[in-house]
Amino acid sequence: RPRRRGKYRKWRDNFEALRKYQEAVGNTRVPSEYKKDQCLASWVDKLRSKGKEALTEEQLFLLEGIGFDWESKEEKFERAWEEMYERLKAFRREHGHCRVPRRWAHDQKLVNWVYYQKSQLLRGNLPRHREQLLNEIGFTWKQ
Known part of the structure; x- marks a missing residue:
């Protein structure tokens, strides 16, 4: 039993550190490489x-009370990619192609994302499944 109580106390201590972090920063997304408190990270x-x-x-209940963010960094990254992919598909529906102009003031974030995908492919860093998804909608790889 004492071991269990120690485990609970350790959990509470970590929770308190997270609560303080949340109060200071405004969220519970402690970076994996958080130098100030690697134990918390x-x-x-x-x-x-x-x-x-x-x-x-x-x-x-305690974690939900401080708005704990359950989504991992990888899940967030994947969701962000999918959101931008949907924006590109909307662009294609509206314009009939995927050639987002480099100086398109309407959605600079989409412009940057499109050119980032191209640079990732050139460097060999674009996952195959993403390349296939982009090819399926007629993505233009040439500048």
Whole structure:
């Protein structure tokens, strides 16, 4: 039993550190390489990877109370990519092609994203499934 109490105390200590971080920064997205408190960073990473199922109702209640962000960095990155892909598809529906002009003031974020995809392909860093998705909608790889 004492071991369990120690584990609970450690959880509460980590939670308090996260609560203070949230108050100071405004969110619970502690960077994985958070130099100020590497223990907190790895604890938050573990929370996300283990998921809600690994927690008690009280722990879940506390985390939800401070707006804990369950989404991993990888999931956020994937969701952001998919959102930009949808914006490109909307551009294609409107204009009949995927050639977003480099100086298109209407959506500079889309312009940057399109050129980033091209540079990722040139460097060999664009995942094959993304290249295929872009090819399916007639993405123009040439400048």
